[in-house]
Amino acid sequence: MLLCSRSSVYVFLKGGVFLKKPSSNPFSMLSSLSDGYRLLLITSAVTTILSIVFNYLMPQVIRFAIDTVLGDQPSALPAVLTSILMPDKQDTMRNLIACAIMAMVFSVLSGLFTYLCRYTMAKASEGMIERLRNRLFSHVQKLSYHWHVTHQTGDIIQRCTSDVEVVRGFLSAQLLEMFRTVFLIALSLLLMFSISVKLSWISTAFVPVVMLYSGVFYAKISKNFRKADEAEGDLSAAAQENFTGVRVVRAFGREAYEIDRFEKKNNLFSALWIKLGHWLSFYWGIGDLVSAIQVMVIVILGALEAYAGSITLGDFLLFSAYNSMLVWPVRSLGRILSEMSKTGVSISRLNEILNEPEEDDDPNALCPPLDGDIVFDHVSFDYHGVNPVLNDINLTIHAGETVGILGATGSGKSTLMYLLDRLYDLPNDCGTITIGGVDIRNIRRDYLRRHIGFVLQEPFLFSKTIRENISITSLQNELSAIRHSASVAAVDEAICEFAQGYDTVVGERGVTLSGGQKQRVAIARMLMQEAPIMIFDDSLSAVDAETDAKIRSALKQATNKRTTILISHRITTLMNADRIFVMEKGRVVQSGTHETLCKENGVYRQIYEIQGTLEEELANINKEVTP
Known part of the structure; x- marks a missing residue:
């Protein structure tokens, strides 16, 4: 017996949830999203540098005012800038006013370039996120039917909303902040070393300490954020499922049960976020302590150096200003690392969707007429690699014919139609399905599905x-x-x-x-x-017998030249079909017209007699209760 399975798909699945796939750096996805926005990103980087430069020039003006205008120290600024800040060496007030005006100009320029860098970054990041959302939605639309039925809708929605929002926050704020922080640290250290090498080395000694504990917390935060993110997906799935099935919940009075189930998931989600908050609080507490110690050490040692005459008062104030400017970028770099850990998790979860293979067609796929005979030739199929759903099926549905398919639940009726519509692909060694002599695996999927009408139960x-x-x-x-x-x-x-x-x-x-x-x-x-082929998969189960007969009669006239396939548990729905196939345990055990099948001792006759008896009993009951 030939068993054909799709179990290879489950290499990536366990219990209907995503498993982490081996992949390259998750942030490589951001590079592909940046196509067309790189000029804006470069502009944002350049304006960031200019904003920082003008912001760092203001303490230089203050040092010049203290050491040169008010004191007798020589100017450390370029001659051009010195002449602007000190137009009259004898007029101290005028020079101070010139310094104040220059500091204001630098402040305005710094603010202007900050605005430009934020604006260009916002425009680039929103464009990249818009592209990501479109890419996700388009990709999910093209994933296989099997992928959709094995993944929770709520979890997919959570990834496409919450995880995308995390990436958006990183692009709009953290990415620019990371570049800005690195440049600030480099510039601060450069300027600090130009003032005092000794104090600079002391200040720099704190940077590796920050990097060390940030790296340790990076792993902890990333691990806990993944758990919290997955719990949020589970919570979203539970809410989505409950809201969708609210009529069933109300009908069976299961509100208390569903509330209790939701509260358990919500409590788990809250506990995970509290645990994550614990690690973040611990992390920021250590960061504040280290930063405070660094500032205190520099202030004390700098004051001693100034008192000893190793540096001027202006140099001490300038160094203290740059050290304060260094403290926040170093702290910010740690914050960025923690945010990067969250972003890395979100990007990995999004990549798990984007890395799933889309349904694809052969470049030479055909678009033939689909008004020919449908032939299932030695078709076998299995979903999970355990038990065959279809076993060596051979049947032919002639063009324009109306056929019925009858069978118990799990007999493989719907699976036949899923294969015909290529919702599941039939493996190459599991038989063939042809329409008009053309193997459906050689027909374009969208063309095939547009020409097969499908109504589900x-x-x-x-x-x-x-x-x-x-x-x-x-x-x-x-x-x-x-x-x-x-x-x-x-x-x-x-x-x-x-x-x-x-x-x-x-x-x-x-x-x-x-x-x-x-x-x-x-x-x-x-x-x-x-469509030339129409499939009714138990799609008349919710209508009464009279309406069923009326619809079948109208369908027969409206679909006279179309191939019609009726799948039903109700024999009255199938009895007027040109031929009826009876399925049992993945095999076709009987075929023929209603009249011929009723004469055979088989499954069809047994079902017919049972349903006929039930209908007769129901009719008698109705007569008894009718006044």
Whole structure:
């Protein structure tokens, strides 16, 4: 027996959650996002440097005013700048005013360049994040059906919102701050060494200490942030699932149970963030202590150096100013490292989505007519590598024929249709499925799916109007065509009874409609597609027998030349099909018309007799209760 499996996919999965894949530096993703924004990033870097330079020139003016204008020390500034700051050597007040004006000019220029660097960085970062969001959404749309059914929607949403927001915060603030901090540290040390080598070495000795404990906390923060981020995804999934299934929760009175389940997940999420906050508090507390010690040491030793005459009073004030400017960048570098740890986790989680392979087609994929015979030739298939769902299936559905497929839950009925629509790909050594003699693996996916209409047992309706939901599969949105499809689906009359008719908004997932109405709207939507192949996967299960018969009759007239596949547990839905296939444990055990199958001693006849008996009993009960 040939077993074909998709278990190789589970190398990357465990329990429906993402596993960490081996990858290169996660921040390489930022490089690809920066295409087209690099000029803005360079402009932001240049204006940052200019802002810092003018900001650092202000203490130089103060030193000049103290040592040269008020004192008798020679100027350490260039001759041009000295002549501007000291236009008259004999007029001290005039020179002080010139220094004040120059300090103000430097301050204004520093503020102007700060504005420009922030503006260009914001424009670049928002553009990069917009590109990331578009890339994520587009990529998720192109991932396989198997990927979607094995991952929680809430976790995907959390990654595409919260994790993207973390990356956005890094790009808009931390990335620029990192560049600014490195330049500030380098410039501060350069200027400090030009004033006092001894004090500079003492100040520099604190930098490795900060880097050391920052590196230790980087790993701790990263580990705890990943746990908190994953817990948030689990919490989002629970909330999304509960809000979506609110009618089921209310129907069974499970509000208390769901509240308790949510509170447990929320408590775990809060505990993880409290633990993360503990590490961050410890980290910043150590940082404040080290910074305070550094400033205290420099002030004491600098005062002693100035008292001893090793440096001037102006040099001491200038050195103290630059040391204070150094303290915050060094502390900020530690903050950036902690934020980078969070960003690294978020980028890794986003890369886990972006690294998933998209559905792809062969460059020479075909777009043939799909109005030919459908042939399943020795088809075998298995989802998880444990038990085969389909086992050596051989069946032919002729063009324009209406066939029915009957079988118990788990017999493989829906799997046949998922393979036909290429929601799952049939492995090369597991048989073939052809339409008009062309292997569907050689047909373009989007073309194939546009020409196969599919109605599921639990149809999904978008939070739009009924008119928009029905016309979503077609380029035409004329009300007459929409109403014609709705009439065939036996839902036009019900829609017209709504206050806003076809302009009625159905709510999220069609929550304002009954189960039968949702199924019929989905049928109308599929009919608008005018596909040559139509599949009804137990899509009449929520309608009564009378409506079922009415829809089947209208469908027979409307789809006379189309290949129609009816999957159902209800024999009355299938009995008028041209042929009926009966499936059991992944095999076709019977085939024929309703009449021929009723004459055989097999599964079909047993089901027919059971359903017939039940319908008779129900009819008798209705007679008894009818006054």
